Amino acid sequence: MERVLIDLESADWGNFIRWHFQMPELKTTIRNFPDGESYIRVEESVKGREVIIVCSLNNPNKKTLELILLCKTLRENGASRVGLIAPYLPYMRQDKQFHPGEGITAEYYASILSDNFNWLITADPHLHRIPKLNNIFTITTRTIHAAPFIADWILKNIKNPVIIGPDHESKQWVKKVANNAHAPYIVLNKLRPGDTEVKETIPDMRKYEGYTPVILDDIISTGKTMINAIKNLVKMRVEPPICIGVHAVFAAGAYEEMMAEGAKEIITCNTIKHSTNKIDISDGLINIL
Amino acid sequence: MERVLIDLESADWGNFIRWHFQMPELKTTIRNFPDGESYIRVEESVKGREVIIVCSLNNPNKKTLELILLCKTLRENGASRVGLIAPYLPYMRQDKQFHPGEGITAEYYASILSDNFNWLITADPHLHRIPKLNNIFTITTRTIHAAPFIADWILKNIKNPVIIGPDHESKQWVKKVANNAHAPYIVLNKLRPGDTEVKETIPDMRKYEGYTPVILDDIISTGKTMINAIKNLVKMRVEPPICIGVHAVFAAGAYEEMMAEGAKEIITCNTIKHSTNKIDISDGLINIL
Numbered sequence: 001m002e003r004v005l006i007d008l009e010s011a012d013w014g015n016f017i018r019w020h021f022q023m024p025e026l027k028t029t030i031r032n033f034p035d036g037e038s039y040i041r042v043e044e045s046v047k048g049r050e051v052i053i054v055c056s057l058n059n060p061n062k063k064t065l066e067l068i069l070l071c072k073t074l075r076e077n078g079a080s081r082v083g084l085i086a087p088y089l090p091y092m093r094q095d096k097q098f099h100p101g102e103g104i105t106a107e108y109y110a111s112i113l114s115d116n117f118n119w120l121i122t123a124d125p126h127l128h129r130i131p132k133l134n135n136i137f138t139i140t141t142r143t144i145h146a147a148p149f150i151a152d153w154i155l156k157n158i159k160n161p162v163i164i165g166p167d168h169e170s171k172q173w174v175k176k177v178a179n180n181a182h183a184p185y186i187v188l189n190k191l192r193p194g195d196t197e198v199k200e201t202i203p204d205m206r207k208y209e210g211y212t213p214v215i216l217d218d219i220i221s222t223g224k225t226m227i228n229a230i231k232n233l234v235k236m237r238v239e240p241p242i243c244i245g246v247h248a249v250f251a252a253g254a255y256e257e258m259m260a261e262g263a264k265e266i267i268t269c270n271t272i273k274h275s276t277n278k279i280d281i282s283d284g285l286i287n288i289l
Numbered sequence: 290m291e292r293v294l295i296d297l298e299s300a301d302w303g304n305f306i307r308w309h310f311q312m313p314e315l316k317t318t319i320r321n322f323p324d325g326e327s328y329i330r331v332e333e334s335v336k337g338r339e340v341i342i343v344c345s346l347n348n349p350n351k352k353t354l355e356l357i358l359l360c361k362t363l364r365e366n367g368a369s370r371v372g373l374i375a376p377y378l379p380y381m382r383q384d385k386q387f388h389p390g391e392g393i394t395a396e397y398y399a400s401i402l403s404d405n406f407n408w409l410i411t412a413d414p415h416l417h418r419i420p421k422l423n424n425i426f427t428i429t430t431r432t433i434h435a436a437p438f439i440a441d442w443i444l445k446n447i448k449n450p451v452i453i454g455p456d457h458e459s460k461q462w463v464k465k466v467a468n469n470a471h472a473p474y475i476v477l478n479k480l481r482p483g484d485t486e487v488k489e490t491i492p493d494m495r496k497y498e499g500y501t502p503v504i505l506d507d508i509i510s511t512g513k514t515m516i517n518a519i520k521n522l523v524k525m526r527v528e529p530p531i532c533i534g535v536h537a538v539f540a541a542g543a544y545e546e547m548m549a550e551g552a553k554e555i556i557t558c559n560t561i562k563h564s565t566n567k568i569d570i571s572d573g574l575i576n577i578l
Contacts, residue, residue: 034540035510036348037380042390059325065353068401091326101331103362112357115404221324223549251323 001050001080005078008055011270013087015034016056021289030070036160038066040073047078050118052289058249058272060090064112085285087271088105088247089122096131108149110136119175121288122280123271124218124246128169133147146218146246146269147173151180152235153267153279154214158242162211164188166225170284174216188229205236212264213241220245220268223254230261240264248274290339292371297344297356300559302376306343315340327355329362336367339407341374347538347561349379353401370407373421374574375562377536378411384419388559394396399425401466410577412560412570413507413535417458433573435507435535435558436462440469442556442568443503447531451500452524453477455514456555463505473497477518490495494525500532509557511532512543517552529553 004026007014017023027043051074055067071082087246091109094102110133113120125133133141154177155160165174165187178185186205189253205213215229226243233241248268255276258266271276293315296303306312316332334378340363346352351376360371383391399422402409408429414422443450443466454463454476467474475494494502504518515532522530529551536558544565547555559566 011297032350033382033510035379035508036350037382038350038394040392040394041388042392044390061327062351063322063356065350065401069392069394069397072397072400073390073394076392077390090324093322093326094328099330101362101366103329103331103358104365105327105329105358105362108358108361112354112363126395158354219324221322249324280450 001048003050003052004046006051006053006070008053008070009063009273010054010056010085011273011277011282012280013085013270013282013285015052016280016285017052017085017289023052028070030066040066040070042077043251044072044228045078046074049081050081050083051079052083054085056088056272057086058088058247060109061066064109068112068116075091081121081279082116083121084113084117085121085289087123087282088249089125092126092130093128095128095136106130108137111138114138119167121169123269123284126247127259128216134179138191142288144281144288146271146279146281146284147176149279149281149284150216150244150246151177154160154181154244158212160211160216161214161242162186162205162208164213164215164229165217166217166229170217173218177216183214184211188232205233205238208238212239215241215243217243217245218248220254220258220266221249222251223258225265226258227261230258230263234262239243242267244268244279245276246271248272248276248281290337291339292339292341293308293335295340295342295359297342297359298352298562299345299374299376300562300566300571301342301569302374302517302559302571302574305569305574306341306374306578309575312341316578317359328335328359329355329359329368331362333552335363337369339370339372340368340374342376342505343376345377345561346379347536348379349398352387352395356444357401357405371405372408372410373402373406374578376412376571377435378409378414379526381419382414382417386423395419400427403427410574412558415507424489428538429437431577433570433577434558435568435570435573437469438558438570438573439505439533440466440566443470443472443533447501447503449533450496450503451475451498453502453504453518453530453574455506455518459490462507466505472503473500477521493528494522497527501528504530504532506532506534508536508538509543509547509555512540512547513539515552516550519547519552523551531556533557534565537561537565539563 029041084154123144160181163178163185178203244267267278269279270274294312319328384395412433452467452473452474533556556567557565558568
């Protein structure tokens with residue numbers, strides 16, 4: 001089946017797909033009417049084709065309706081299959097009822113995407129209590145893991161790194177990155193009393209004198225986790241830490257605050273377009289697309 | 290079945306429902322995480338209850354995902370039925386493929402709401418080529434007509450009105466308002482070369498000397514239709530016109546431009562909260578809710 005690309009918002013993923021897979025781009029018009037509604041037009045035939053949409057889904061409340069209307073437009077016009085590459089997959093954190101009456105939005109969001117797309121590719125979805133995407137998606141899903149790309153970047157760019165995991169949940173992942181980067185690692189204990197408040201304890205760093213601390217997390221949103229780790233490291237008079245995240249969500253002011261608190265540099269993977277994108281993980285598509 | 294209300298964004302409709310139907314309001318928490326995702330919690334039991342959500346759906350791309358996640362949360366927690374009162378129903382204008390490849394977003398939006406809600410109540414949906422809402426909705430729908438409320442307002446507030454319809458499509462509706470308000474009416478011919486550009490011709494107004502011109506339209510979005518009519522009336526040196534719309538969508542600058550061009554006053558119905566809301570049509574719920 002012939003495959004065509006719609007590159008909605010992809011950091012460099014669209015470029016990589018065009019280049020590596022030689023995939024043609026579908027001509028479309030997608031714009032807003034003055035009242036904010038979306039106008040969508042497919043400018044060439046999609047009959048019998050598989051359409052692949054690349055769209056990073058940060059700010060999901062603003063993007064998802066248009067994405068679904070686009071998907072329905074493609075099917076209306078004869079597309080055989082519509083697949084979604086979402087380098088960042090949102091709504092994965094509310095994956096159970098922590099309190100009675102809460103919406104399990106991870107499940108609902110997965111069901112909305114499953115109702116519309118034939119398959120999904122994403123990178124490092126934030127899954128804690130749900131073991132696999134296929135527990136909540138009814139369509140085929142494939143995941144790209146950022147860990148080997150991050151380890152490779154650390155190996156090439158940081159001398160004597162010590163990898164610092166912000167909480168116990170991150171341990172397996174931090175250990176994997178550290179092993180691939182031939183570096184030692186430590187894991188902090190995090191307490192999270194609310195959405196935006198985070199506390200943690202830092203173990204003794206004296207044995208890592210002369211090392212460069214590298215704090216690792218999957219999503220940088222408010223940056224509070226990183227900021228607390230930075231503050232503790234600053235107190236211990238170690239080297240200014242390098243902060244690496246997979247997903248550059250960055251709530252307003254988060255980047256500036258992290259830098260102000262003493263981060264040496266902030267590095268992210270290219271799953272959400274941001275000036276910190278230094279680690280290109282779109283190569284991960286090679287064996288799965 | 291016991292009915293409970295969630296008043297998301299309703300101009301005065303929520304107040305009217307609380308007052309007239311003595312309907313209790315369901316305690317909920319709906320807020321945004323710092324990354325823009327919605328947190329939704331139902332704070333009391335909805336088991337076996339019918340939940341009625343009131344939400345005016347202007348800016349649909351920003352509001353619809355959260356509305357659907359709320360609906361799914363209510364069902365997760367045992368609600369028997371979930372109904373939607375949308376005083377303004379969006380996406381009704383793109384109701385056919387005007388050009389090959391276009392999305393028929395009126396149908397898709399209707400199917401998204403139909404998949405989630407048990408029934409819909411709205412006011413004056415902008416239907417042209419689709420004769421009835423039930424041609425695109427698979428759920429029960431009921432419509433409140435603004436015409437009698439507008440006619441009543443004109444009768445009480447305007448001396449010697451002449452009702453002016455902006456285009457031929459509006460003729461039936463304008464005639465109805467005019468008849469109910471015991472006023473003469475004229476209908477302009479509108480040409481619409483693009484989304485934002487509108488031209489029209491105004492017939493001779495000399496026989497309406499001493500009358501107050503009242504321009505009538507269903508949606509005021511860019512205001513271009515109204516502005517062109519105002520300009521033509523100004524040229525004819527008639528009284529400054531009163532502009533009445535049902536839905537106060539008001540794209541940026543539209544209100545200011547209409548006033549600057551010579552509108553005496555702009556009046557709308559309370560389907561979208563706006564300072565021009567002078568005509569309360571929520572009474573229309575009395576016989577249908």
